[in-house]
Amino acid sequence: MNPRYVPLAATVAIFLAAYALCFLQYPNMLSTRVIGNLLTDNAFLGIAAVGMTFVILSGGIDLSIGSVIAFTGVFIAVVLENTGLHPLVVFVLALGIATLFGGLMGAIIHHLEMPPFIVTLAGMFLARGMAFVLSIDSVPIKHPFYAVMKGFYYRLPGGGRITLIGGLMLLVFVVGILIAHRTRFGANVYALGGGAQTARLMGVPVARTTIEIYALSGFLAGLSGIVFSLYTSAGYSLSAVGVELDAIAAVVIGGTLLTGGSGFVGGTLIGILIMGLIQTYITFDGSLSSWWTKILIGLLLFGFILLQKGFLYLSKNKRRFA
Amino acid sequence: MQGNDDIILSATGIEKVFPGAKALNNVNFQLRRGEVHALLGENGAGKSTLVKCITGAYRRDGGKLVLDGAEIDPRDTFEAQRLGIGTVYQEVNLLPNLTVAENLFLGRQPRRFGLVDAAEMNRRARALLSGYELDVDVRTELSSCSVAVQQVVAIARAVDLSGKVLILDEPTASLDAHEVEMLFAIVRRLKSQGLGVIFITHFLEQVYAICDRITVLRNGQLVGTRDAAALPRRELIAMMLGRELGDEIKQAGNAQASEGAVRYRFRGYGRKGHIAPFDLEVRKGEVVGVAGLLGSGRTETAEILFGAEKADSGTAEVDGKPIDISSPRTAIRHRFGFCPEDRKTDGIIGDLSVRENIALALQARRGWARPISRAEQDRLADRYIAALDIRTSDREKPIRLLSGGNQQKAILARWLATNPEFLILDEPTRGIDVGAHAEIIRLIENLCEQGMSLIVISSELDELVAYSRRVIVLRDRAHVSELVGEEVTTSHIVEAIAAADKREAGQ
Secondary structure (H helix, E strand, O other): OOHHHHHHHHHHHHHHHHHHHHHHHOHHHHOHHHHHHHHHHOHHHHHHHHHHHHHHHOOOOOOOHHHHHHHHHHHHHHHHHHOOOOHHHHHHHHHHHHHHHHHHHHHHHHHOOOOHHHHHHHHHHHHHHHHHHHOOOOEEOOOHHHHHHHHOEEEOOOOOEEEHHHHHHHHHHHHHHHHHHHOHHHHHHHHHHHOHHHHHHOOOOHHHHHHHHHHHHHHHHHHHHHHHHHHHOEEOOOOOOOHHHHHHHHHHHOOOOOOOOOOOHHHHHHHHHHHHHHHHHHHHHOOOOOHHHHHHHHHHHHHHHHHHHHHHHHHHHHHHOO | OOOOOOEEEEEEEEEEEEOOEEEEEEEEEEEEOOOEEEEEOOOOOOHHHHHHHHHOOOOOOEEEEEEOOEEEOOOOHHHHHHHOEEEEOOOOOOOOOOEHHHHHHOOOOOEEOOEEOHHHHHHHHHHHHHOOOOOOOOOOEHHHOOHHHHHHHHHHHHHHHOOOEEEEEOOOOOOOHHHHHHHHHHHHHHHHOOOEEEEEOOOHHHHHHHOOEEEEEEOOEEEEEEEHHHOOHHHHHHHHHOOOOOOOOOOOOOOOOOOOOEEEEEEEEEEOOOEEEEEEEEEOOOEEEEEOOOOOOHHHHHHHHHOOOOOOEEEEEEOOEEEOOOOHHHHHHOOEEEEOOOHHHHHOOOOOEHHHHHHHHHHHHHOOOOOOOHHHHHHHHHHHHHHOOOOOOOOOOEHHHOOHHHHHHHHHHHHHOOOOOEEEEEOOOOOOOHHHHHHHHHHHHHHHHOOOEEEEEOOOHHHHHHHOOEEEEEEOOEEEEEEEHHHOOHHHHHHHHHOOOOOOOOO
């Protein structure tokens, strides 16, 4: 097998094995209801994780995602409460702000040659702070259009539902996969992850690509914020704390190398589903504390880091004795 | 030899001034269609500056560039590439995590309906590489290809992008003999297609193997351009150095060198899969040379002697007492030193200063609990900077900013600072210029006169002959022959390497 598929194959194998184990204990786990809920409950995280995948593939990191989700939610709730604007108009505004915010961070990272970690950390505090400026309280969203959107779903045989947001996540993944593997922008993202200096010498527009990557991540965080507001019907500045870390975990479990340059957007979907599966299992069990989710994800992450190290070690040795 | 003046690239009166130094002074350079033209000179002679002025990496301060009859003024390497000048560097400037095809077409992938058409891209990549006699699947990741294949892919990309002039900047430095031959076959083919090739290298044999003409620079000035066939090697070296390198080649080996007692004795020493068990004796004040082709087990021998790889058979003795060398730490405790081959990855720590790099091994031997005082470090660094003539503006300069030869000397200084009695040098003169070459050789001879025992691994046979009293010849990861005294000549070594039947080592 081509070595670049090994981490992805490991992820898929773990997912299938885990699902099989769950199914043996609780045959209901395979019902379309569970699958539908798995998609709906993880929609906002999945959408944000697609953006994070691009950032990590390029060798960067984006810590601002959770804060941008919260800011977008509060922004939508506050604007809907205080103006007569239609939600779709507000969505466009929110996406514009989030994209601009991401692009700005990308520009700072490139032009001031600052590490992405620090720049997006600043972005994280800034976005969270702006959310608090808009409102300290949880602002409920009562617009009738929200009820309409929640009413959209596709009923699966067996009673499960692909909701609007669950479907949107799948669509984002499909588009994300196309962008990553079938566009020049996608190739440039991988090129940056392989080595920014070399990529520049080979004619990759490094400045434009970096800005576009973080703008894309901002855009998807904004979209994730919209989905989150649909999911919770409220905007709250303290929500979505630490979502960026969950997204990073999903990306790494999905088989993308944290050093950049290698991985698949599709793998991130599996990573999200594995994390959702663990959550679902714990809900089914009923007796386990929900913190077991964190423990299992921690162990899984650790396992994947070991896998990546072992994989790098093997490929290095192979070349040495080739 | 072409008689007509079919010039594809001509540079006249090129000037380049850096703050405080004139890097190029009125340099003229002419490249014909369908020729391979060597650009030679010691480090700092201005070859890379000239190339950078041609490729637009530097803006020249004066002079004229004419490509194919039209005056050009490239502002950056992309513009030069568009105009028809492509460059391939020693470190392959491609992306290891992309496939061969993606590397060839990055930024210009064929598209259908706005999406990259991978099938079409792979087809074009195969068509492009078909002329290079390369047997690779264009869908494999570049990192899984050998350096030679990567180098060929880089050339294919450069030629495809530019197509008039190809500049090869030390492309062979990390290739073995077979791979170099493969590369040369490609260069010859490109030459027959009418491409002008500029070839920069440190290996003079390669210059004679492939180049039609030679241009030599020294101190930013043009020394001359000659036909390779009409320029004997000695004269070429004289042109490069501006002086006769009197002791470049010594005729016979150091037969009269010391007959001291055997200090280091290794019996049946080896490790499965690395190097077959061998016997080796090293006397006090003796240089033992190690010769063999790349991959014959030279580096493996060094690693096992230094404990970097653990031996799984045999014994080691110092002065008749058995010792245990299972790790570099224990080896250092027995006053062993080892300068590895690839100084960029195994030797220097680029961001640390010259001083810190020199003090490193001594500090490691003393243990971290007993730091070397700053004053002592300064003294140490200054002493070796002076003793080995390490050219650096001051001892606090990050070592990566030094030239290759000076980095090599700093690594030597690191081990000399520990006062070793047994020093292993792996390719001490690789990738450094001719002048520094001679200095390192002189240094080796001095160390040996002071009573140190050395093992020197080198692919430069002339060099081995110059300083070794005995030469061990390796083949297929085994010691196959040992030449002593009068026997030590280049032709004997070549014979021993080439010999089909194995003579037993150490009679």
